[in-house]
Amino acid sequence: MIKFKNVDKIYPGGFKALDNINLTIDDGEFVAIIGRSGAGKSTLIRTINKMHDIQSGELTVDGLNVSTLKGRELRKFRRSIGMIFQSFNLVERTTVIKNVLTAFVPDLNPLRSFFGIFPKEYKLKALDALEQVDILDKAYARADQLSGGQKQRVALARTLAQNPKIILADEPVASLDPINAKQVMDYFKKINTKKNIAILINIHHVDLALEYATRVVGISEGKIVYDGPSEGVNESVLKTIYGEDAGELHFNEEE
Numbered sequence: 001m002i003k004f005k006n007v008d009k010i011y012p013g014g015f016k017a018l019d020n021i022n023l024t025i026d027d028g029e030f031v032a033i034i035g036r037s038g039a040g041k042s043t044l045i046r047t048i049n050k051m052h053d054i055q056s057g058e059l060t061v062d063g064l065n066v067s068t069l070k071g072r073e074l075r076k077f078r079r080s081i082g083m084i085f086q087s088f089n090l091v092e093r094t095t096v097i098k099n100v101l102t103a104f105v106p107d108l109n110p111l112r113s114f115f116g117i118f119p120k121e122y123k124l125k126a127l128d129a130l131e132q133v134d135i136l137d138k139a140y141a142r143a144d145q146l147s148g149g150q151k152q153r154v155a156l157a158r159t160l161a162q163n164p165k166i167i168l169a170d171e172p173v174a175s176l177d178p179i180n181a182k183q184v185m186d187y188f189k190k191i192n193t194k195k196n197i198a199i200l201i202n203i204h205h206v207d208l209a210l211e212y213a214t215r216v217v218g219i220s221e222g223k224i225v226y227d228g229p230s231e232g233v234n235e236s237v238l239k240t241i242y243g244e245d246a247g248e249l250h251f252n253e254e255e
Ligand SMILES: Nc1ncnc2c1ncn2[C@@H]1O[C@H](COP(=O)(O)OP(=O)(O)OP(=O)(O)O)[C@@H](O)[C@H]1O
Pocket: 011, 012, 013, 015, 017, 035, 036, 037, 038, 039, 040, 041, 042, 043, 044
């Protein structure tokens, strides 16, 4: 369970990017975070694995106070939380399987890690993760030979290899065409339902957010202005989140 209690995030320079956030996310939920550019979506997601520190309030994950974590404890904590980025963050000039195997680097002794020697058990786990996102046939292809959608599936496999309880995804489909975007979203859904992994996804595509997430959190100027089921997101909610420009989203209540 992720719990924000009166959380503020203030960037150096004094900009308040999160303003009194109160939010509880249970195990296995699929939550989309939506809002205008600069609303604070990335900041919110990145406080959860302490990529960003908070300034006040309390943020806990399964009872652990995130602010107090450091060193080995923080590294262990981060391994239980997968992170997916818009830009995939793969090592392009190496194979797909080696990219997935990087998930196990923290488990290796330094010598094995230096030479990139992975025990068979880890290779089998990496292949299994690739199979879960149906990309096993590309295991020995170089990452730079894959399409954007395939790269994001490899990134998902690498995250799955970590055996996370939570996956944070920061605009994971923003650079994909609509077909690949839907395909990647299908894998998020599959992982969420089959493995009961909580998914928190920042997304600009409102249609995809409503189709895939069961819960939507709308952010505006660092504040939560909507938190409820996807079905509850109507035109007036979109106006609250996006302002009057929401009309341009062509939201259709009858869909
Ligand atoms: N390192 C930083 N230093 C100062 N201000 C920052 C920093 N990172 C983000 N901000 C500001 O905090 C606010 C929230 O940024 P954030 O990236 O969380 O927004 P976002 O909703 O994810 O936007 P986008 O959809 O464009 O990615 C923005 O006004 C941004 O300019």
